Amino acid sequence: MARYAVITGASSGIGLEMAKLLSKMGYGTVLVARRKERLEKIAGQLPTKAIPFPADISKEEDRERLLAFTDRLNVEVFVNNAGFGDCGSFVTTSLEKEKDMIDVNVTAVHVLTKGMLQRFMKKDRGYILNVASSAGLFPGGPYMATYYATKAYVVSLTRALSQEVRESKRNVYIGALCPGPVDTEFNRVAEVEFALPGISARSCAAYAIRQMFRRQVIIIPSFPLRVGASLMRLAPTPVLLAVVGSHQKRKLYGRKSKE
Template sequence: MKALITGASSGIGRDIARVLSTKGYDLILVARRLDRLEELKKELSCNVQTISLDLAQEESCFRLYDLVKNQEIDMLINNAGFAVYGEFDQTDLTRELELIHTNIKAVHILMKLFLQDFKRRNRGYILNVASSAAFLPGPLMAAYYASKAYVLRLTEAVHKELQKTNSKVYVGVLCPGPVHTEFEQNAKITFGVKALDSPYVARYTVDRMLKHKRMIIPGILMKAAFALTKILPQKILLHFLYKLQKEKFV
C-alpha cells in the first residue's frame, strides 16, 4: 500500500504520515521544504520518497502527477494549504493568488488526475483537507474561508457521484477546527479557542477515513459548532465570526 501526502513537512500532513507508516503504508511525501521531508523520512519505518515542489505553481501539480503516475498509489492526502489574515482590501494580492492556487487549484488538479486512475481500478482513497472555516464566510480571512468552502463542496459533490455509480473509491473531507501546527505562525494569528493536538487529529482522521466517513470533524467543540451553523441566523454568525477573527490578530 502506498500513500501520497502533500504539505507533509509539518502539522497534520506530517502526523498523518506517521500514522500511515505505523499501518504499513509506504509514503510519497511532498512539500516545498525538502530538508523537513528528509528529517521526517529518517524517523519513519517504511519506504519513503520525498519530492520538493511548490504546489502554488500549476505546472508543479502536473509534474507531481507525472513523477508518480506509474507507481501503484492507493491513497492521496490533499493537505497542502495556508491562510492570509486581514481586511480584504488590505491583504497582499500576490499572496492571496498563491493561496487560491494552493488551496483550490492544486487540490482540484490532483484530485481529478488521481480519481481517474482510482476509478479505473475501482479502489483508492482521496482525502481533501478543508477546515471548519468551510462552513461559513470568514471576515478578516475571507479568501481562506472561501477556499476551504470550495474544497468541502467539491468533495461532497464527487462523493455523491461515486456513491451513485457504486464505486468503491473513497473521497472524503477533513474539517478540523484549530489545531496546534505552524498554521498560526504562518497566518500571523493566534487561536481564540482551545486547539487540538495535531497527532490526535491525525489518528482520528485516518481511523475515520478508513471507515469511509464522508466528512471528518475532530473534537466535540467543532461538532457542536457545525451544528450551530445549521441553526443560528447567518447575520448573528457573521457578527460573532468577525469578533472572533479580530481577536486572532497577533
C-alpha cells in the first residue's frame, strides 16, 4: 500500500522543498495550498504519485475536507508548514491580516494536528512535523508581535504533545522545525527584508526531514542559531525583547535606508 506524506504550504519555499525530498524518498504526496495551478505543475514534476489539493486552510470547511480526504490514504507523514508573517508596530498593523495569520499559523495547525495525531496514535505509527520558527523560541517579538506569538503557540503545543506521545509509548513522532531566516516567498508576503542572510529552502527542508526521522523534537536548521538558542536561556527577558525589537525594526521596508 502506497505511503503518503501530506504537506501544507507545498506551493513554494520550505513546503515545496519538503515535498520534493519526501517524493524522492518514495512517498506519495498530497500537496496543499491555495494556488491550484502551481500545485498542479509541481505534482507533474514529482517522481512519485502527487495529488494537488487546493485548499485555504484558514477556512474550517477546507480543513475538514483535507482531514476527510486524507483519511482514505495511508498517511505516514504530515507536515504543518503553511504560514505567514507580518511586521510593524502592533497599533498600526492590520487586524484582518492578523486574524487570518492566527487562523493559518495557529488554528489550522491545532485542528490538523489533533485530527492526524488521533489517527496516528490509533495506528501506532506516523510523523507530524510542525513548522514553527526560531521566533517561537523567544519570549516575544516586538514589531512582529503576532507572528512571534503564533509560533510560540506552535512550539509550546508541539513540546507538550511530544511528551504525551512519549508517555503513551506509541511509535509516533511529533516535532517542531524552528528555522531562522530562509530564502523563500515569506518576505514578499510579510513585506519585510531580512536583517540577516537566509539559508536556502532546500537545505532547511533536508535538515528538517533528516532530524524528523531521527525523532528530534525541536529542530533548528543552522549551527549559529543552535548556539544562539542555547545562550538565549541565560539572557534576561527585557534584554532579549529589546534586542529582538531592534532587529525587527531594521527589517521594515525603508528603515535601513533612513537610518
